[in-house]
Amino acid sequence: MFFAGGEDIPGFKNLKEYDRKMIKNAIKNAAPVVKKLRMNSNDESEKKKNDELSNKVAEQSKLFDHYRKELNSLKNEELYKLFVENGQDIPSKRKDRIDRLADYMAFGVPKKCLQCKHGQIILDDFYYRCDGNIDAWTKCCYTTKEPDKEVIRIPETLKGYPMFKEFNSVITQRLFLNEPSSLADKPLDSHTSLNKKLQPLKNIQFYLYGKLKTPKKEVKRRIELMGGLVVGKLTYTTAAVITTKEKLGKKSTMIQNIKRMEIEVIEESYLDLIEPENGTVLDSLKLIKDNNIANWGSDPIKRVPQDIIEGKNVLKSGSMYRTSASKQKVKIMDGMEVDSRTGLEEKANIYKDTESTFSVVLSNSDSVVYSV
Numbered sequence: 097m098f099f100a101g102g103e104d105i106p107g108f109k110n111l112k113e114y115d116r117k118m119i120k121n122a123i124k125n126a127a128p129v130v131k132k133l134r135m136n137s138n139d140e141s142e143k144k145k146n147d148e149l150s151n152k153v154a155e156q157s158k159l160f161d162h163y164r165k166e167l168n169s170l171k172n173e174e175l176y177k178l179f180v181e182n183g184q185d186i187p188s189k190r191k192d193r194i195d196r197l198a199d200y201m202a203f204g205v206p207k208k209c210l211q212c213k214h215g216q217i218i219l220d221d222f223y224y225r226c227d228g229n230i231d232a233w234t235k236c237c238y239t240t241k242e243p244d245k246e247v248i249r250i251p252e253t254l255k256g257y258p259m260f261k262e263f264n265s266v267i268t269q270r271l272f273l274n275e276p277s278s279l280a281d282k283p284l285d286s287h288t289s290l291n292k293k294l295q296p297l298k299n300i301q302f303y304l305y306g307k308l309k310t311p312k313k314e315v316k317r318r319i320e321l322m323g324g325l326v327v328g329k330l331t332y333t334t335a336a337v338i339t340t341k342e343k344l345g346k347k348s349t350m351i352q353n354i355k356r357m358e359i360e361v362i363e364e365s366y367l368d369l370i371e372p373e374n375g376t377v378l379d380s381l382k383l384i385k386d387n388n389i390a391n392w393g394s395d396p397i398k399r400v401p402q403d404i405i406e407g408k409n410v411l412k413s414g415s416m417y418r419t420s421a422s423k424q425k426v427k428i429m430d431g432m433e434v435d436s437r438t439g440l441e442e443k444a445n446i447y448k449d450t451e452s453t454f455s456v457v458l459s460n461s462d463s464v465v466y467s468v
């Protein structure tokens with residue numbers, strides 16, 4: 097953390113008076129605030145307050161620990177159901193799942209972040225913090241000790257469990273101990289460490305179709321956190337379509353297209369099966385095959401480019417793969433070129449009118465892309 101004021105920035109003295117003023121106003125010296133905090137904590141009444149606070153925190157954590165123990169008896173699928181029912185993202189570690197659910201049970205479920213509007217407010221050691229992103233490069237840094245909350249909803253299928261039978265959801269503000277000043281310097285966990293760890297879906301393309309149980313935005317975020325891509329168009333390199341059984345049963349034009357292209361269809365619960373830390377791209381593709389809810393499928397392992405399966409970096413434009421031009425095999429038919437990767441070079445008809453050949457290059461994407 098940078099406590100110094102704008103006047104401490106190298107080169108400040110070389111600036112013009114007007115710019116100096118602007119920078120000084122924008123970056124105020126934070127040091128006096130720190131001093132004040134330290135003085136207060138030496139204060140006698142402050143100390144008493146702190147002791148009272150610790151007692152209350154200890155009291156609250158008894159309830160929290162009680163729920164934690166009870167939740168520990170649930171299977172992962174049951175924990176997932178609780179997250180889904182409450183529209184919350186599912187942490188990758190079981191320990192974090194239990195901690196977070198115990199917090200929801202004891203204190204209520206935090207609503208979405210007020211600052212970035214979509215981030216999830218999650219429990220940290222000394223406050224709640226937002227785990228959302230403001231844009232592709234900036235993490236949301238919102239923290240609060242008293243987020244807006246709602247009562248936890250218990251899924252119908254779990255209501256009969258002894259631990260939920262007597263349970264009454266309440267909203268209580270959780271008390272936090274004051275953050276030790278040394279922790280104020282703790283760097284925020286960087287994006288890079290996140291990205292290095294969570295890549296079992298690296299470059300795997302998913303297509304989200306229809307209304308899902310969780311808002312699409314959240315499903316997309318989960319996929320992207322694990323390295324995956326959500327595409328806006330269906331192509332043969334799409335590893336799977338994520339939708340619901342109901343939507344699949346409706347046999348819409350889109351479903352018929354998916355069937356014709358023999359792309360596997362999975363439910364969003366597929367994402368719960370991914371091992372965020374140790375899972376490989378190949379594991380994730382196999383899981384698609386194993387959890388296919390359609391009665392068709394041509395195996396994503398055969399469709400997806402080999403580099404993707406090996407977890408290599410690939411050329412992309414947006415969420416689509418780009419193939420380098422030199423590798424394209426083109427077959428000339430009736431004076432027209434047909435990209436051999438389409439598998440159409442033997443069957444394609446080239447449209448000609450009497451005057452001129454249609455100047456269209458058939459490529460993989462042209463023959464299979466259906467607009468959303």
Ligand SMILES: [Zn+2]
Nearest residue numbers: 209215226236
């Ligand atoms: Zn936020």
